[in-house]
Amino acid sequence: xxxxxxxxxxxxxxxxxxxxxxxxxxxxxxxxxxxxxxxxxxxxxxxxxxxxxxxxxxxxxxxxxxxxxxxxxxxxxxxxxxxxxxxxxxxxxxxxxxxxxxxxxxxxxxxxxxxxxxxxxxxxxxxxxxxxxxxxxxxxxxxxxxxxxxxxxxxxxxxxxxxxxxxxxxxxxxxxxxxxxxxxxxxxxxxxxxxxxxxxxxxxxxxxxxxxxxxxxxxxxxxxxxxxxxxxxxxxxxxxxxxxxxxxxxxxxxxxxxxxxxxxxxxxxxxxxxxxxxxxxxxxxxxxxxxxxxxxxxxxxxxxxxxxxxxxxxxxxxxxxxxxxxxxxxxxxxxxxxxxxxxxxxxxxxxxxxxxxxxxxxxxxxxxxxxxxxxxxxxxxxxxxxxxxxxxxxxxxxxxxxxx
Amino acid sequence: xxxxxxxxxxxxxxxxxxxxxxxxxxxxxxxxxxxxxxxxxxxxxxxxxxxxxxxxxxxxxxxxxxxxxxxxxxxxxxxxxxxxxxxxxxxxxxxxxxxxxxxxxxxxxxxxxxxxxxxxxxxxxxxxxxxxxxxxxxxxxxxxxxxxxxxxxxxxxxxxxxxxxxxxxxxxxxxxxxxxxxxxxxxxxxxxxxxxxxxxxxxxxxxxxxxxxxxxxxxxxxxxxxxxxxxxxxxxxxxxxxxxxxxxxxxxxxxxxxxxxxxxxxxxxxxxxxxxxxxxxxxxxxxxxxxxxxxxxxxxxxxxxxxxxxxxxxxxxxxxxxxxxxxxxxxxxxxxxxxxxxxxxxxxx
Numbered sequence: 001x002x003x004x005x006x007x008x009x010x011x012x013x014x015x016x017x018x019x020x021x022x023x024x025x026x027x028x029x030x031x032x033x034x035x036x037x038x039x040x041x042x043x044x045x046x047x048x049x050x051x052x053x054x055x056x057x058x059x060x061x062x063x064x065x066x067x068x069x070x071x072x073x074x075x076x077x078x079x080x081x082x083x084x085x086x087x088x089x090x091x092x093x094x095x096x097x098x099x100x101x102x103x104x105x106x107x108x109x110x111x112x113x114x115x116x117x118x119x120x121x122x123x124x125x126x127x128x129x130x131x132x133x134x135x136x137x138x139x140x141x142x143x144x145x146x147x148x149x150x151x152x153x154x155x156x157x158x159x160x161x162x163x164x165x166x167x168x169x170x171x172x173x174x175x176x177x178x179x180x181x182x183x184x185x186x187x188x189x190x191x192x193x194x195x196x197x198x199x200x201x202x203x204x205x206x207x208x209x210x211x212x213x214x215x216x217x218x219x220x221x222x223x224x225x226x227x228x229x230x231x232x233x234x235x236x237x238x239x240x241x242x243x244x245x246x247x248x249x250x251x252x253x254x255x256x257x258x259x260x261x262x263x264x265x266x267x268x269x270x271x272x273x274x275x276x277x278x279x280x281x282x283x284x285x286x287x288x289x290x291x292x293x294x295x296x297x298x299x300x301x302x303x304x305x306x307x308x309x310x311x312x313x314x315x316x317x318x319x320x321x322x323x324x325x326x327x328x329x330x331x332x333x334x335x336x337x338x339x340x341x342x343x344x345x346x347x348x349x350x351x352x353x354x355x356x357x358x359x360x361x362x363x364x365x366x367x368x369x370x371x372x373x374x375x376x377x378x379x380x381x382x383x384x385x386x387x388x389x390x391x392x393x394x395x396x397x398x399x400x401x402x403x404x
Numbered sequence: 405x406x407x408x409x410x411x412x413x414x415x416x417x418x419x420x421x422x423x424x425x426x427x428x429x430x431x432x433x434x435x436x437x438x439x440x441x442x443x444x445x446x447x448x449x450x451x452x453x454x455x456x457x458x459x460x461x462x463x464x465x466x467x468x469x470x471x472x473x474x475x476x477x478x479x480x481x482x483x484x485x486x487x488x489x490x491x492x493x494x495x496x497x498x499x500x501x502x503x504x505x506x507x508x509x510x511x512x513x514x515x516x517x518x519x520x521x522x523x524x525x526x527x528x529x530x531x532x533x534x535x536x537x538x539x540x541x542x543x544x545x546x547x548x549x550x551x552x553x554x555x556x557x558x559x560x561x562x563x564x565x566x567x568x569x570x571x572x573x574x575x576x577x578x579x580x581x582x583x584x585x586x587x588x589x590x591x592x593x594x595x596x597x598x599x600x601x602x603x604x605x606x607x608x609x610x611x612x613x614x615x616x617x618x619x620x621x622x623x624x625x626x627x628x629x630x631x632x633x634x635x636x637x638x639x640x641x642x643x644x645x646x647x648x649x650x651x652x653x654x655x656x657x658x659x660x661x662x663x664x665x666x667x668x669x670x671x672x673x674x675x676x677x678x679x680x681x682x683x684x685x686x687x688x689x690x691x692x693x694x695x696x697x698x699x700x701x702x703x704x705x706x707x708x709x710x711x712x713x714x715x716x717x718x719x720x721x722x723x724x725x726x727x728x729x730x731x732x733x734x735x736x737x738x739x740x741x742x743x744x745x746x747x748x749x750x751x752x753x
Contacts, residue, residue, distance in 0.1 A: 301744035305689050309668065377653045381655065
């Protein structure tokens with residue numbers, strides 16, 4: 001066990017300083033303003049500036065567009081990015097999942113140039129998983145891909161394709177064999193989003209984040225853009241999905257957060273800081289400092305307990321805990337400060353930078369995206385507690401006709 | 405607070421810690437079946453188990469080498485506490501260990517004999533939760549079996565000793581609680597005064613919170629296991645109840661809370677060992693979260709067994725009753741919340 005400060009070599013200390021100064025200069029007010037306005041989780045200037053130094057995916061070797069960072073150097077980078085703004089960096093995280101599949105399953109001559117563009121910050125890959133009539137049951141995909149010689153024709157629509165409007169490619173789940181059991185009839189493609197027949201429509205969420213519905217109308221995709229074998233999509237997906245559901249399980253000498261939900265908890269942490277600062281400079285009607293009000297102290301204490309729980313609960317369980325804790329505490333902190341907690345960033349008389357107001361809206365999405373907390377509870381039930389699986393009509397069937 | 409400190413989050417146990425965990429897990433499983441817990445009610449003490457625990461070196465492991473101990477840290481003691489909690493063992497492990505460590509920390513030659521007697525287990529020690537006041541009797545955890553109670557009196561830390569402990573008071577958690585009228589007790593030894601006294605008492609109180617948190621983690625985990633097994637064999641309307649989300653999801657929430665509470669308690673123990681100044685609020689966070697986890701967890705675990713979970717005959721009843729019976733000994737969680745809130749304010753100031 002070790003929770004101590006990481007001791008940095010002289011070189012790493014210099015690197016940390018260099019990164020901190022570089023990011024402080026890069027994350028100008030217009031970056032935050034643009035993100036606030038668009039909710040894209042992306043900023044071309046930031047991505048390309050990081051990419052030019054190999055710092056967008058810095059653990060990649062230099063020849064692949066990275067900077068050959070060690071795990072520790074990468075941790076330094078991630079924390080410094082979080083110090084600035086995690087929201088803008090969302091699509092970096094999203095792209096990293098399909099990038100792993102591209103590297104593993106596409107031939108090098110196709111994969112390498114694409115991965116280089118991603119590393120340079122010029123290309124982004126979004127996830128074409130969910131569909132309008134089905135949410136987390138992504139293996140139930142209905143978007144059709146039909147082969148004709150070297151080309152595939154793709155038809156259907158995808159929902160919740162966050163980042164589609166700023167992405168170069170989408171990592172698309174398609175149905176290639178409608179007769180096979182559902183996990184055995186899907187194939188993955190990397191579809192260029194500028195292709196003819198692709199239409200992207202914005203969906204606005206009340207966290208401010210933009211997501212999309214994407215329509216595919218007879219979109220022609222070359223067979224070279226197929227990722228992995230035909231009808232072998234579930235295997236291809238699994239690598240990145242496992243990564244999405246279990247980031248942090250490998251403790252890595254304590255350089256990785258143990259909780260999948262640590263990002264949610266940091267939003268709670270920012271609210272706690274903002275409420276604490278508010279309490280220290282606010283006086284109640286009877287002239288007493290809010291910092292001495294038991295109600296304030298207890299509420300801050302309670303929020304702090306859930307913050308600590310969110311960052312300390314391991315793996316997928318941490319995702320559920322961090323989301324639940326944020327949902328509960330964001331509402332309570334807003335109640336605590338009263339109506340000023342409803343004022344957004346830059347409002348007259350608002351608190352701090354509007355973290356409290358933002359947290360309550362943001363919190364609600366955390367219970368859904370990346371798989372709802374109910375999906376995760378199902379995973380925990382089966383994989384942590386070893387409970388038997390419910391036999392549901394649409395559940396995974398590998399051998400037709402097999403019953404429990 | 406700084407949300408992005410470059411600290412390690414390494415929860416991996418080293419080899420020695422793993423051995424401690426396994427050894428005490430085996431010990432309590434072999435030596436403390438639930439039948440022994442039942443037989444030891446209502447006092448909640450088994451002299452036989454205590455003697456075996458002493459033989460295991462439990463009463464010396466946490467003492468410094470200077471007084472003949474093994475110098476184990478809070479991390480190891482917390483691991484023992486998890487296993488102790490899992491067995492809801494009828495022995496005063498937490499009270500005795502934190503109080504004897506406090507006496508050793510005082511470095512006071514007048515205490516040598518009592519520390520030696522605590523180390524060989526022949527004399528059981530306990531810690532008062534509140535300062536000594538005239539006319540205010542206190543319920544002392546382990547007070548019905550302890551001969552010495554450590555308490556703050558003004559700015560002094562004082563050890564009160566008796567030849568025969570006061571009578572046991574039956575209580576919900578079947579723990580050896582007893583009323584001590586410390587103010588009027590004549591036999592007292594001043595352990596420390598001034599800043600030293602407060603520092604030693606605060607540390608002992610922090611250690612008790614952390615060890616109680618760890619014990620509640622083990623306790624809740626065992627209760628969860630009982631109910632998980634129950635739901636795997638119990639059917640309703642032709643399906644196993646564990647396949648129903650209304651049953652499975654509450655169970656996953658208990659497991660989730662346990663996993664987090666365990667990590668926080670172990671982390672709080674680590675900070676007490678290696679960096680006690682930086683996160684003074686962690687012991688309280690560990691206790692509050694573990695107490696919540698235990699209260700809700702054992703309630704749900706008992707409830708998910710339906711009426712059967714409500715019966716005295718079912719072992720889960722003993723776990724449910726002790727979740728409060730142990731959890732409330734280290735203070736009201738809401739009072740701890742305010743203290744945690746104060747630390748939050750000082751961290752942004």
